[in-house]
Amino acid sequence: MRKGRSLLPTIDIEGLGFDAGAHLLVKHGLQQLAPGETLDVTGAGAGWDGQLSAWCRSQGHPCTALDVDGRRLVRVTRGGASAGRWRAALHSGHADPRADGAIADQAKAQWGLAARGATVEAGSPAMQFRLDQKEEVWAERAADLYAQAAAAQWDPETAIDWRAEFTLPDIVEDAVVQVLTYMIENEVAALVVPARFLGQVHPHYREVQAVLAIQVADEARHIEVFTRRVRLKGREPGLSTAGGQSSLKTLLDEQDFSVAEFLLSVLGEGTFVSLLHFLHAYAPDPVTRQIARLAARDEARHVAFGMTHLAARLEREPAFRTRLANAVQSRNDALAASSGLNEEVFDALILLAAGELTPAAVAAGYLRVQQLMVDMAEGRQSRLERLGFSKTEAQQLSALHTRNFM
Known part of the structure; x- marks a missing residue:
């Protein structure tokens, strides 16, 4: 932009037409001015002044064609529409x-x-968007957790040694298949719950959207590798029970985002982290151990998001603890008539912890599974206490958690 003989800011678009980008030069020139100030524009292309006048009308900038010293120019006054629109946006909240x-x-x-x-x-x-309140969804660590998750993504094809050579007795392979069959349906629930809420979160809370999206991706990957391990030795999936599916359905039925995060992530997935560590310790083959280690790392991030979100909401709304406690009790009441943990899964865990089918080994395996139950309960209690529940309340709520683990 230069000063013309009229001492007004002037730009020369030369032979550039408005069908080829001349408006960018004029637009940039006007952006340097305050509303009400003027800009002189000159040009050399055929019909340039008519094109400029049409563009000014469409943008809300008054203009006047003039002849100065024998040369045609158009004097453009910057309108206030853009600035007004900007101020309105800032004042909108x-x-x-x-x-x-x-x-x-x-x-x-x-x-x-x-x-x-x-x-x-x-x-x-x-x-x-149904979830348009910050208190309903926000977690201060959401951006950091997403960054961690993005950096920790792993490729099932390369992160797991699918070619590792091992042969298990049929009864042990069947036990691995049954446990992983059970875990697949639980991971499906852990995928569906965040996926359902993902589309309900207002995009303004983009960090939460990102965390939920990567959780969905994590669970999809877990389902893939669990399924691949089930079929690795030519087996088909094992038994899925009505009690197990009934337990998971209560998670899918929960409509409140915070309550769902509490039941799924804080209680359910937190318990599953203990189970995955157990499998990493006692799985009879290297592939299952690798899967358990990688999946546990992912699930720990899911728990961290749930804890961060609930901690923030409870700090603002302490009375919400009553809502959470009631949700645990209601879920327990709804599942009172169900069979709880699949007996085949329980027996399979004992066998995996035993390592062999002898009385002494089975006795040791049984004690290890009992210790797993204790570890799960203590983990739930610890997380509940961190959310502000008293030790007694935390013990009671932990004991009410579904026998199906998730």
């Missing part, structure tokens, strides 16, 4: 884009799919 990471307490439907902090043009369609 949207997070100020100049504040790094600013998060609104309530995300508006009018923001739709726009990037957080973007200026949303008037007339954009409103989009309803």
